[in-house]
Amino acid sequence: MATPAIAQGTGGLNAQSTAAQTSDPVDQAVDSINDRLSTSWNDWAVTHGDVQSIANTLEGLDANQTRAVIDQLAADGTLDKVAQEFTDDKVLGLGGLTVAERSQFFNEMARKLDSGGLKTLSDAFAGTDANSGGYEDVVALGQAVATHASPHVQVEYVQEMASDMTDQPDYTTTHLGGSMSRTGDAEAAAVGEVLAGLQGSPSAAREAFGALSYEQMRAVMSASIDETVNYSSHAVSANLDGKVAGEILASASQINDPDVKARLFDASAQTLEHINEDFGFPVTALGKEESANAVANGLTQLLDTDTTGIMRELAYNQSTMDGTSFGQYAKHMLNNGQEDVLGEQMARLQMGNQLNENPITRFEDSVTLNSGAIRYENAGTLGYFVGGVYSAAESISSDVQQQQELTSKVLNSTLTVIGSVVPPAVNTGFGVAKDWAVYAIEAAIEDPGTTAAQQLERAAIPTNPNTDEMGVGTAAFSGFNDRISQVTRLD
Structure with missing residues (x-):
């Protein structure tokens, strides 16, 4: 690339003197910038033309040259002075670059500088106003x-x-x-x-x-x-x-x-x-x-990108297992008539992100921790969700009926989603488990004697419609309840 011309400005009478002594584009640019920043009895102020010239000089270099110049200017503190002059708000031709001019300069620097140079430049501008x-x-x-x-x-x-x-x-x-x-x-x-x-x-x-x-x-x-x-x-x-x-x-x-x-x-x-x-x-x-x-x-x-994975991390990470962050989200959704979204999320927690998992076997799936302990993560994550939604409803209203109205809307959405799932023809176990999940949700919605908390908990557990017994084992059910109990009630 040809050596960039040193831009002219409306000041800096000595601007060309030092720069002309070298043909190296980096040294030439550094010398030109220093000359533009210098003042004397007959060149007593850095003008808008000077700072425009500095910007033009930097913008006219190639990427490697720009990085080298920024490094040299930063090494002796000159870059800090450049930033101060660029942001100077004086008038009568003595001010810095306009917002639009600085934006153009930043765009050019973003194209050319590496991350270290950008950090150095950012630090210089950060120092313009403590x-x-x-x-x-x-x-x-x-x-x-x-x-x-x-x-x-x-x-x-x-x-x-x-x-x-x-x-x-x-x-x-x-x-x-x-x-x-x-x-x-x-x-x-x-x-x-x-x-x-x-x-x-x-x-x-x-x-x-x-x-x-x-x-x-x-x-x-x-x-x-x-x-x-x-x-x-x-x-x-x-x-x-x-x-x-x-x-x-x-x-x-x-x-x-x-x-x-x-x-x-x-x-x-x-x-x-x-x-x-x-x-x-x-x-x-x-x-x-x-x-x-x-x-x-x-x-x-x-x-929505990974309901089961994200909710599992929220349920078991120490910093989020109290449920307050999810509870705040659920509260906003309930307050803004988006119960259907929560219902869809609950359906995915019961049947997997793709709605293609047996809700009973999924509930009872376990993992073995390094300690040898067994953890029912899917059951626990569903319990965490249930506790968070109830906490949100309770924080919105202390009226039991109003709480139930909110959670019923959530469950009606869950029912619609799960009810629309078509079981594979060859997997009768899946179809039975899905029917048991549907029955549990319908029974929870239709029972006027349940509280919002009871309604959500009951709806989450697939239930045998013939015997009204839980379709899951006690160990997994305990994991479900354990996560519910860990959720902190919102203020």
Whole structure:
């Protein structure tokens, strides 16, 4: 590639002097940038033309040259000064780059830099404002990485940024007549943009999500709703936007790792709980309902990809076995008339993701742990689901009849799904087990004397219609009840 021309600007009278002394494009670019940043008695300020020239110089290099220049500028602190000048808000021709100009610059850097260079650049812009951590520009660079970097670089960018995602979870700025508070770490928000942009790249998504700890996932999801609160002498208003949160969950739906999905489900459900909280009088919360639905719909999409696997991880992981995260999701679904979705999930827990498993043998399937103990995971997972749905119904209303109305809607959906399953012609055991599952659900719905909890528990156990006896063994039934008892009731 030909040596890039050093861009001209409206200042920096010494800009060409040092640069002309070398023909190496990297050294030439570094010298030109340093000259543009220098000031003297007859060249007393860095102008908008100077910073445009710096941007043009960097944008005119090839990828290897750009990386080398960024490394050299970072080594002696010059990159920090570049970032400060780029974000300078002075007027009269002395200001930094406009938002649009910085966006163009970030896009070019995302195309050319590797993950280490992008992290270095992000750190430089983070240092331009200690209060916010350079929020706007760090996130803008993340958006550029999401749209212009390769999947390989995107994954490594997430890995590079992960350690900085929990150190500045919020900030407040003041302005004439009031102030604004934002919830969310800048690096976490930037990583969220990249994760959301990995739709269509399942392999990269698997690596990127797998690189994050539980705490880091929580930071990403908290930042992904872009929550701000504006205070003035006249009003207090909150603004939320769950678009990125929903896209993150859609991206995670591609991966084939139920444990990672379960951890993300937990982090996202806590964000959903926060959105659904009462912001209190006199706060006006804009985008609250839309954001809650974006997260809830994303959680449904995630669960639908592997209901049995994700729910099993939620039921048996120490951090989620109390059921509060699933309970918050179930509560939102019940509150928003989506009982049918919960019913479909229950059907999959009874008959497998493809609705092609014998509900009795599936309930009684067991695994042997390393300790030699026997665990009835399918039964326990179903119990976890039942406990979570009941906890959600109970938190919505203390009225027993209203609770039962909610759970009946869930079970009617389950009945529709299981009832529509056509057993294979050669497998009479499957057909009998399916009929017993249908009978149990119908009996639970039709019995006016049962509470919501009893109704759900009864419906989950295939029952012999001739004897009204459970169709499963006591050991598996004990595993089912054990998980129910572990579920914590929601407030």
